[in-house]
Amino acid sequence: MSYISKDPSNPSGSPMTTPERHQGDHADGVPEIRLRTAAIGAHADAPTGTLKVQAKKINVFYGAKQALFDVDVDIPGKAVTAFIGPSGCGKSTFLRCINRMNDTIPGAKVTGEVLLDGEDVNDRQIDPVTLRARVGMVFQKPNPFPKSIFENVAYGPRIHGLAAGKADLEEIVEASLKRASLWEEVKDRLNQPGTGLSGGQQQRLVIARAIAVAPEVILMDEPCSALDPIATARIEELIDELRQQFCIVIVTHSMAQAARVSQRTSFFHLGKLVESGSTEEMFTNPKDSRTQDYITGRFG
Template identity: 70%
Template sequence: MGEVDMSNAVEVTAPMASSDAARETKFHTRGVQVFYGEKQALFDVDLDIYENEVTALIGPSGCGKSTYLRTLNRMNDTIDICRVKGKIELDGTDVYSDKIDVVHLRARVGMVFQKPNPFPKSIYENIAYGPRIHGIATGKEDIDQIVEESLTKASLWNEVKDRLDEPGTGLSGGQQQRLCIARAIAVQPEVILMDEPCSALDPIATARIEELIDELRDNFTIVIVTHSMQQAARVSQRTAFFHLGDLVEVGETGKIFTTPQDQRTQDYITGRFG
């Protein structure tokens, strides 16, 4: 647990009003601080992520929203100089504690990246990779089923069902990103983290992914980082605004965009900076 840095007092809107009572908390994070070497990238972030909901993290570039996202499934572990302090609980267990295994954690909390990164293998093998390494499915039939289901859920099945043996890298950018989403789904995670999944895509492909995100909400908890406020407004139920490593404001998406409480949020959404 990191000590609270008083000089960096953070304004955080109090977590949710009464209408949210029915939701279950998936991630419960308090006082999250992240350091890259000497440099501090996140200051005492307190944020809850609710189940079966899309939470959007917005803010100007370099504000720490991706850094926060990557603490949720400990992807920051892959960076040598990165240190994380604070409480990050998934279903009540600290993900940085010994009780949680990082491999298991990432199987439960999948991730989709900014640039589509299909493996240089066939479409089929891309999907089958996760279930195989985790031993979720072993027989050919099981895997076939998972591949079809995942691709269907990622609304890619109809486009690729006849060419599952072709390399995943041969698909268009939007298809590649949906393949990556399907690849994440195939492991049957509880949460899917998306790090600006549409930033490398054209508007039409972006619209398809956004539709997909909305459909996936029924089955998964989704956290999406985006620099597009319109996208946040379109796909998310809740929005958190980050600025210079601080979580400035969090609330229902509608409220954040119509009646922001903080001056900085207001400046950002009205386009004064960003």
Template identity: 75%
Template sequence: MNVNPHISLDVQSAASPPRAVKVRARNVDVFYGDKQALFDVSLDVPERSVTALIGPSGCGKSTFLRCINRMNDTIVGARVEGTIELDGEDVNDRGLDPVLLRARVGMVFQKPNPFPKSIYENVAYGPRIHGLATSKSELDGIVETSLKRAGLWKEVSDRLHQSGSGLSGGQQQRLVIARAIAVKPEVILMDEPSSALDPIASARIEELMDELREEYTIVIVTHSMAQAARVSQKTAFFHLGKLIEAGPTDEIFTNPRDSRTQDYITGRFG
């Protein structure tokens, strides 16, 4: 990957007051059968901000992301050790229902994956099954508000009952984001959310992240150094399953402490 080391930065100043920790990971190891994918990862994710996870393919970024809402539970042979806390509560506690956890921690994947339903039903599905609306009018309000927050309402308000799969790729990804925020999550995980999109749609997703971080905690996996620099306030660099370093995005990109971080950012490997 050839990356310009002089990426322009427009991020929260390092002098800004620190935010409270929303997600706290300590000594996290992940195994897929006999293969260890993550080694002793400890990371704090601050609330109402964007934290970017960067690093070469296969370095453990997505594996760590999936730990936060226990998506690794769905993989046969996966085992997670260590602790991950959401507001001080262990997400791996056996008494914690993973369905309820995933309502609090939404996820947006690399490829837009709307349900084979109408635009309206895509957004209404979560609030309906979680009992968040007591009437049709209340559900209508949730759908409208979610689509507005995802920056999609003006484009689809006159075709809510048409299939979500008929939208463009960028619109589908914003529909998926609307679906995620409809259940009022606290955290939104995004795994390469714009890598399958054209530059214009990608820019819209980045603008949306900047708007959403005022209300939500966002963790994004991205291969794009420029995207990480533009959208995040904190950056964590992973390499070979280990967290090499993490800190304010401007510091990671302009004055990394570890030579491996410097080599990756400047395109010497990755």
């Protein structure tokens, strides 16, 4: 919980919501967030290098069709992990297991364990809604709400009670937009519709919306596939900045993108995890022949 992480030196604590400010000025906002922390288990943020998410023997079924077979993946905190693989290989499906978005699909069934800071997200104790506040998501197509730019970013903090007042909320919105490097472009038109922005700006707005709830993990499902190269470059830059504070998991079709932004890469094929490793190693010295074939463009 980066908003009020117990450890003030915690690098993920967002600058706009330092623990002192929350505990001092807006004491009423605190208990709810504490409760949330308690429900999930008060884990101090894992330092860089330690595992943030561990998936063990994940199988996903959509009705009778099995989409994932015994997938084991370890995802470190404060780094970018890329999932690559041909279309329909299950990488997005796996991504959606982490914040339980598969729950929203009728007929979807997930077995296995996804440990977030050591705790199974599929545990009955865990409320998917609070989980999704900890694990934010950015989708393939920019999907801002049909509301103003301000409302788009303010929505999350508002429903989670993260802001103690109007001024506080405005501060969160500003800080989130700044961190999504969108503030300069939109600061004069916060009341205009978010859908009026360009595709790249919309995607950054969506990222700002995800950041505003102070998640620990941000899942990105092909965030640049609907964008032009310039907008893509900006998003990639942004991802590189954000990894200082968040654990980022990105699904991408572009191997070049995976190579540019990620530190670790996992290759999925036909619902199975073929290979995982550091990005550098995966692209220079893959162990599996299928990975080799894929990254050299022989299929996919």
